[in-house]
Amino acid sequence: MQIFKRKAFYFALLIVLLSMCLDETEARRKILRGRRTVTRTYKRGTIIPAWAIITVIGIAYLIVGGLTYLVLRKTVLQAPIENVNSYTPAMMQDDS
Template sequence: MVVGKKSAAYVVIFLVLLACCIQESEATRRVLRGRRTLTRRYFTGLAIPGWLLPVLIGIGELVLGGALYLVLNRVILAKSVQETSTYTPAKQHEV
């Protein structure tokens, strides 16, 4: 059950970061005041500053690169090398 909670936490963190990076949105709302109808527009920008987005992307690439290195190191480089040689020298005719 711990694996489910751990993966759910990663999904939530990913969704929060994705929500911070989504493009700006625009909303229109009508406000009724007496006999007049007012139309108001709301603009919301990104929740994070512009410079932080490339920093987060760079850190994410470093983390993914490190994880990929560890996986490949364990899968490929940590295997023991088999000491079997396929080369056999040719027999020479001795006179």
């Protein structure tokens, strides 16, 4: 049960962070005043400025790239080399 609560907390936190990064929201509302109908438009910008979103995404890319490099370095570059086949030219037969 504790694992489910932890996952639900992180999921809710992720939803809140993503909702703060959403684009502007536009809403229209009709207001009845007498015989005329007045339409009002409401616009809401993002909570986080664009430069902050770009900075966070850039830092995330650097972290993911660094982790990928470390994993590939451990699995590919530092893996022990087995069955090293060396090239030896074939013997030429002289038919003279």
